[in-house]
Amino acid sequence: MSIAGRAGSAPEFPELGFYGLAGHSPEPRDLLDEVRSAERLGLGAVFLSERFDTKDAAALAGAAAAVSETIGIGTAATNPHTRHPLVTATMATTLHRLSGGRYAFGLGRGFDALFDLMGLPRVTSARLEDSAGILRALWNGDAVAGHDGPAGSFPYLRRISDGSDRIPILAVALGDRTLELAGRIADGVVLHTFFADATVARAVKIVRDAADAAGRDPASVRIWSVIATVEDSIAEDRQLRMLAGRLATYLQGYGDVLIRANDWDPAVLRRFRDDPVVREHHGAFDASGNPDVLRHIRTLLPDEWLAASATGSARTCATRIADQFDAGADSVILHGATPTELAPVVGAWREIRKPDSVSRLPANPGWSAR
Known part of the structure; x- marks a missing residue:
């Protein structure tokens, strides 16, 4: 079953995203207005990080899908071992179909110290890769039988729902090894906030070289730079x-x-x-x-x-967005600000944007133009 393309008309700026409930918001309901505002503004995607308080990725992504028609939705990220893989596969399938194909599932390592306290194993590259393979098999409608690997031991896993679902996997990457892994296995990559421009360029090269070495089309991996965006009108x-x-x-x-x-x-x-x-x-x-x-x-x-970061006037912030594309990124997440706070920056971006290089991008943040 493939439902990509069933969503509404394309966003004006598919190359731009934002983080919903950026920071430590105690009010998850605020996301509803943020997503509505972002869609009116023409932003291409909302990204949802997960915290163990009021930011459950599945609940937030479902809410975002329910109040929107065009904006892409991505978890960036959840961890592969905080849910059973069949529960995770079910979550992503539900969100994929609920959103009309606008959803991308994101995986990340998380914090070793936190997992030590929680009594969970630390997340290795092998576990991330094994988890991605299990999820893709389940989304494809296949059974996973007698599995014993880094992600765990599972006698028999299979979704109850019929059909095949093509759901992209986003990898959230900071260190070189995770960037290389992302190039091998991920459909999209989310870089880290406070990467200098030279670091963005180096990270892009690591991802694309790893994709090429794995026999993949390097340009098929969509890379999102993440830049803290703080325009002058925001209170000191x-x-x-x-x-x-x-x-x-x-x-x-x-x-x-x-x-x-x-x-x-x-x-x-x-x-x-x-x-x-x-x-x-x-x-x-x-x-x-x-x-x-x-x-x-x-x-x-x-x-x-x-x-x-991107600071100063709206025009200066828009120029910093352009710098991320010059460094090789395909798309940019404007981090830390709400859509309302981002409105002047988006307006300035409209004036300097080069549509031919970005307008072909799909709304789903995990898919590239290829």
Whole structure:
């Protein structure tokens, strides 16, 4: 059963996406208005990260599908071992058919320390690859019998529903090994926020080289750059949270990997971690409501690091979007801002956009133009 193309008319900007409920929103219902606003604005896709609080990826994606007609929907990402593979396959099949083929399923490694606390195994490349193979077999309508591999041991798995469903897999990738894996097995790749332009270009090359080495068409893998987008009209305190707070949160969780990816100075990361305010702070900095703390955190972060974003006037932000395409990305996720906050940037993008290079992209964020 293939239902791709049953959705409504194409979005105006299929090359642009945003993250729904960016940050630490406690109100999942806000997503409904965000998706409606994004669709009116012409954005091509909404991406939904998963947190273990009020951001269940399946529930959010279902809500997004219910209130929209044209926008693509992607989980970016969930982890392969927090649901049984048959439950995951069912989730994706339901969302695929519910959305009329606009849904892409995203996989990511997640946080080792969190899984240690939860009593779950850490996610390896082998587990990601094995999980993708199981899911594709189930979506194709095949049975998985006597499976014993990195994803687990399963005597017999098969969907009850008839037919075959072609559902793209998105891989969320930060380190080189995951980028290489994504090039081998994924239909689309979501890069990481605060990648410098040179890092985006290097990541694109890793993905496409890996796809080519695996005998795939490198251009068939759709690569999404992710750029924190903070336009001047946004209030100062919120700007601090969206930029300094967000980057500091990443440095808390997996700073070493991000530093290596960008070839940034590890001594700066050590000074950040040794700072008394950082050491004494509990929780994520991008969830902090204390402007004084965020202002202090800003002094610890080099301008070069924060420049891996889109800030300033709407026109300047639109130019930074163009920079991502120049670095080799196929599409761009405008991260950290709501569709309402992104409206001036999208308006400026309309003025400098080159339609011939992006208008053929499908709304489903996991499929390329090929």
